[in-house]
Amino acid sequence: MARKPRRTSAVEKKLVGVADVVITAAQRYRDPTLAIPVRSLSNVTFNERKGLLEMGKRRQARSFFNVGMAKKFMQTVLVADALCELQRADLTTSLREIYYRTKHTIKNSHENTLDTQDESDPLIEDLEVTLETLREELHVRAENAGSVVGPLVLVDDGDRVDCARLGKGGYSVPSIVEPEYLQIKKCTADFVLLVEKGTQWNRLSEDKFWRKYNCILLTGNGQPPRGVRRLARRLHEEKRLPVYVLVDNDPWGYYIYSVIKQGSINLAFESQRMAIPKAKFIGLSSGDPESYGLPRNVGIKLNDKDIARARELLSYTWFQKKSWQEEIKRMLSSGLKYELDALANKDFQYLTKKYLPRKLKEKDWLD
């Protein structure tokens, strides 16, 4: 509420541009057409130098005077209109509410503008890539599903939030952490520890690990949602903090790490503002059970899906480094995966008191 007086935002101008396409075409008796970048694997490349996934230049025309495209064109303009409303009112909303907002029965017909959310979600992605704006800049939020504690002071809606003084619970990371909504006021940490699961984050928060190791503890309670990734990226970029990723030792953990590091194939165009190419994988590594003396009986047998997924990862460009090939192959040859929770087999505080201190001391991480 305590935001600056409204002026037309760059994003609003871009959205109005969608309507301009229609108006300009109409004035010139032309077919209104949008050129939408193709969002498929075939139009995604891995930029080795930058270390992130990028979208190629292929575009597809979406025209109004085309029986196969007319409805989709209309829907695209409708969604752009709803997104424009958000900008003007300075509000955020969810994908689902965009769907509801744009759903109407067309006058003198039984036809709905949209029938299901499956129709509006991809249009929002189309607009993201076409207008080169992050979903967050379009004011579309996802769930808030993250927590942060550590020596970090944020400003949220004019409130000064000191993440070192929020007990064990911490600050609930919002879905949208763009500078417009959330400012990083002060940060004296040495690094960010991005923890996959809430249970280990709780362990570390309870043990005040962040105080002893001067770090920011961040979790998304599972695969990190966009807000958590964006916050890690901002801390990395604006405060030059290294980011260490702590995940289970299974193909899913490797995948989570890789999405944090170079982005996801589905949303490749976002990588330039979401990915953290220098993020390090601190564990759990397939070498850790031996190094840290974890018994085999706390390992879990890899199932067929795990094996197939691990083999797939082996073939990805960004896992071609020798160290990564070894890491994944060692998991495959052991036939076992290990959860971070298994460290509790040694001691409830093993993660805080032994595992991470040794990892950090030995700089034992993968790049």
Place this chain on the structure above:
Amino acid sequence: MARKPRRTSAVEKKLVGVADVVITAAQRYRDPTLAIPVRSLSNVTFNERKGLLEMGKRRQARSFFNVGMAKKFMQTVLVADALCELQRADLTTSLREIYYRTKHTIKNSHENTLDTQDESDPLIEDLEVTLETLREELHVRAENAGSVVGPLVLVDDGDRVDCARLGKGGYSVPSIVEPEYLQIKKCTADFVLLVEKGTQWNRLSEDKFWRKYNCILLTGNGQPPRGVRRLARRLHEEKRLPVYVLVDNDPWGYYIYSVIKQGSINLAFESQRMAIPKAKFIGLSSGDPESYGLPRNVGIKLNDKDIARARELLSYTWFQKKSWQEEIKRMLSSGLKYELDALANKDFQYLTKKYLPRKLKEKDWLD
């Protein structure tokens, strides 16, 4: 960390009592036996006067000198030992970590103490009911998956957390909110609004609804986890705040409300410290689409599962009130369910500016 110096807690004494059973029996050459309350529907009753589910008095003996029970007896003692370790070290942990902590291969054998978490989870529940302690008092946490904002000051680990000064994001509700861990320092709100989904909570938080209506906004991002329910209950009990529950209009929404109100069948013994028998259902009601002019096309057709579930709810003792029978039957006869998100069809801020203000003004809720 800033907690009082440790003395033997009441819970620790109870856990030690489990070992005492074994020792006393051994000294007397008897069969060590635990009497464990039966956790099944047949041992659950609805207390009409108190308005909550209660566990009956039936108990089952678990003995050591019994081929069918010996392993389970051993496992129960093992889990009690791990829980005792938590008390002594003043730590909290997860169900999964308890499993890992107690898993060992028995000396000179290939037999594991436990093979899967399915074996340890029910033992923790057994100990909860046998020792009459909440899981939280046993220091076993679940996910933290909730957020709170509003005129509420908490103390978490010695930190003063003012939930009116945490921006839109709010305080991340921990899994364990027992007075030992979290103190309610100050609360000047008039009521608690417990919102099912994060998206509506975000809407209300962004619009500072809590400021205008002097309330506490609480969500668990879906079915409220134990920490969120316990916090609502504590605010209700200690600060005498009414609790209003806002859920989708579907059988699942009714069910969520009923669990908040009188507890769940599975964990009936916890109702006395989790349930809020006076909680009110503020919406979405099956009468709302008409009262608030929601078009039929934003309703979702009830599927077979919804219909079966709604009919089941109709038969529950606690839904026998005339108003509830009407509520559920109206949904069935309309053939439609409505999500809270559908209110966005009218206007992105309809929930904040029209729907809830009118609901509160007209005191339009169900009991």
